[in-house]
Amino acid sequence: MTRIAVVGAGVAGLGVAYALRDAAPVTLFERRERVGGRAATREQADCVYDTGANYVKSDDERVSRVVRELSDGLVDVEEPVWTFDADETISEGRDENTEKWTYRNGIGTLGQRLLDASDATVRTNTRIVGSQKDKSDGWYVEDDSGNEHGPYDELVLTPPAPLTASLLEFAAWGDDETRRELREHVGHVPYRTILSVVLHYPFEIDRPYYALVNTDKEHEIGWLARESCKPGHVPDGESLLVVQMAPDWSAEHYDWEDSEIVAAAADHVADLLSDHSLSAPDWFDVIRWRDALPDSGADTDVLRRAAEVNLHFAGDWVAGDGRVHRALGSGLDVGERIRNKNRRG
Numbered sequence: 410m411t412r413i414a415v416v417g418a419g420v421a422g423l424g425v426a427y428a429l430r431d432a433a434p435v436t437l438f439e440r441r442e443r444v445g446g447r448a449a450t451r452e453q454a455d456c457v458y459d460t461g462a463n464y465v466k467s468d469d470e471r472v473s474r475v476v477r478e479l480s481d482g483l484v485d486v487e488e489p490v491w492t493f494d495a496d497e498t499i500s501e502g503r504d505e506n507t508e509k510w511t512y513r514n515g516i517g518t519l520g521q522r523l524l525d526a527s528d529a530t531v532r533t534n535t536r537i538v539g540s541q542k543d544k545s546d547g548w549y550v551e552d553d554s555g556n557e558h559g560p561y562d563e564l565v566l567t568p569p570a571p572l573t574a575s576l577l578e579f580a581a582w583g584d585d586e587t588r589r590e591l592r593e594h595v596g597h598v599p600y601r602t603i604l605s606v607v608l609h610y611p612f613e614i615d616r617p618y619y620a621l622v623n624t625d626k627e628h629e630i631g632w633l634a635r636e637s638c639k640p641g642h643v644p645d646g647e648s649l650l651v652v653q654m655a656p657d658w659s660a661e662h663y664d665w666e667d668s669e670i671v672a673a674a675a676d677h678v679a680d681l682l683s684d685h686s687l688s689a690p691d692w693f694d695v696i697r698w699r700d701a702l703p704d705s706g707a708d709t710d711v712l713r714r715a716a717e718v719n720l721h722f723a724g725d726w727v728a729g730d731g732r733v734h735r736a737l738g739s740g741l742d743v744g745e746r747i748r749n750k751n752r753r754g
């Protein structure tokens with residue numbers, strides 16, 4: 410039976426495992442303690458908050474079907490998204506017809522549900538640093554403790570493009586020229602950096618919208634969301650704002666202390682919402698996303714050439730859009746391709 414190794418257990422890697430459930434043994438290697446990647450949730454002081462992706466959109470029928478299959482605890486954010494510009498003029502946004510899903514226990518539940526529904530083995534706290542293809546045997550991957558895992562018949566790489574490019578640097582397979590071309594191609598996918606700043610207040614912030622998005626890209630804040638609009642996330646009488654700072658601001662302030670980032674972000678929030686009590690949250694959290702969102706995608710023709718040596722890629726950067734449903738769809742695609750190949754073979 411075909412054995413499959415997947416590096417990275419974000420929704421793309423988990424999508425591969427889900428598509429291959431009951432068809433082939435899949436082993437996922439994840440450098441972090443938990444699965445889900447950038448679809449991540451934290452908990453603190455009775456609050457649940459989504460620190461990367463804020464929700465999954467029901468934009469893709471096949472992905473929506475999968476999410477509905479895993480719907481225990483699924484909640485829809487019903488309040489709308491409004492907009493603001495550099496002058497801090499807040500305007501009613503367009504009504505979209507898609508749902509905005511997360512879970513009562515946070516969007517991180519999606520990753521865990523995908524894993525539970527597949528029969529994959531997951532090795533968490535295992536960072537892969539190299540891979541090699543043995544002609545007779547198949548693929549081997551090496552972790553940062555020097556352990557070798559394998560052999561596997563198919564290898565799928567799903568980390569964000571800059572991390573996948575550095576993995577390709579330590580890969581031994583095929584000829585030098587093919588490897589160099591692929592590595593350079595993947596390494597050129599640009600990513601935006603985002604600092605997610607979480608601000609908690611011991612009082613309610615009542616507004617007619619769930620979130621505000623900056624449309625002219627000229628403000629220090631890119632996105633601001635009221636986590637209390639997600640059922641089960643914030644106790645009554647309290648508020649928790651998830652503030653994503655603009656990519657330029659985030660890159661410039663990436664190495665600041667958390668407390669300095671929070672002080673600056675909270676002042677911007679107080680100005681934007683015209684409420685100076687918001688400059689003093691009673692607690693906070695800061696999450697640094699160096700490779701937050703891809704600005705474009707990779708050329709799928711170049712990536713597909715690697716399939717000749719049973720090497721595959723999945724992720725938002727393969728789909729060309731930093732969205733959970735696109736990343737999950739990309740993982741399902743790869744899983745289905747491997748599944749069909751096995752059937753034919």
Ligand SMILES: Cc1cc2nc3c(=O)[nH]c(=O)nc-3n(C[C@H](O)[C@H](O)[C@H](O)COP(=O)(O)OP(=O)(O)OC[C@H]3O[C@@H](n4cnc5c(N)ncnc54)[C@H](O)[C@@H]3O)c2cc1C
Binds near residue numbers: 463568
């Ligand atoms: C701040 C922020 C806000 C966002 N908002 C939204 C939103 O509202 N809606 C939406 O749809 N999308 C949003 N996104 C985008 C969405 O989160 C991503 O597009 C999606 O989660 C990407 O999934 P992925 O599996 O491709 O990558 P990832 O989730 O990054 O998964 C890759 C996994 O690989 C692991 N990994 C990396 N290197 C190695 C290694 N060497 N060995 C082992 N494991 C490794 C990582 O730890 C990670 O778990 C947001 C993202 C961010 C950061």
